[in-house]
Amino acid sequence: MKYLITILLTTFSLQAEAVTNVTKKNIEEVLSSEYVIIDVYADWCAPCRKFGPIFEEVATLEGSKYHFAKANVDGDGEVSKIYQVSSVPTTLFIKNKLVVGRHTGSMSKEAFQKKIKEYFK
Numbered sequence: 001m002k003y004l005i006t007i008l009l010t011t012f013s014l015q016a017e018a019v020t021n022v023t024k025k026n027i028e029e030v031l032s033s034e035y036v037i038i039d040v041y042a043d044w045c046a047p048c049r050k051f052g053p054i055f056e057e058v059a060t061l062e063g064s065k066y067h068f069a070k071a072n073v074d075g076d077g078e079v080s081k082i083y084q085v086s087s088v089p090t091t092l093f094i095k096n097k098l099v100v101g102r103h104t105g106s107m108s109k110e111a112f113q114k115k116i117k118e119y120f121k
Contacts, residue, residue: 018059022069024078033067035120036094040071040085048089051106055091058112066116093119 022030022038030036039055041048052070059068071079073088083092083099093101093115101119 018063018068019056020067020069021075022071022079023076027079027082030067030069031094031097034096035066036069036092037066037116038069038071038079038083038092038094040073040080040083040088040090040092042073042088044074045088047106051089051091054107054109054112058109058116062113062116066120091115095120 019039020026020030030038037059039048039051041052043049055068055070062068073080073085079085080088080090083090083102085092087104089104089106091103091107091112092099093103101115103115107115
């Protein structure tokens with residue numbers, strides 16, 4: 001049982017570190033990475049809650065290649081203002097500080113991974 005708890009805590013810790021919460025204070029630091037994927041969401045949004053675990057899973061799998069970040073529109077709306085996000089969830093694909101793609105709405109893990117490859121060729 002102790003071994004199982006250690007595995008679960010390690011897995012949770014890795015997932016937590018895979019995604020950065022982006023705010024007005026750290027946006028420049030987040031954008032310093034070449035490839036950035038930002039999930040702009042709201043806690044009250046049902047499609048956001050559906051997509052959130054998918055975003056986290058892909059971040060855990062692909063986090064060594066890309067910088068994954070989340071921006072809560074209710075916590076700090078700066079990111080949504082900068083990138084003119086009017087609907088959530090919106091996923092922003094940013095390369096060298098320029099938005100190269102965006103997707104509004106939830107998507108499957110497979111669709112999300114396909115978009116990452118498409119936008120970051």
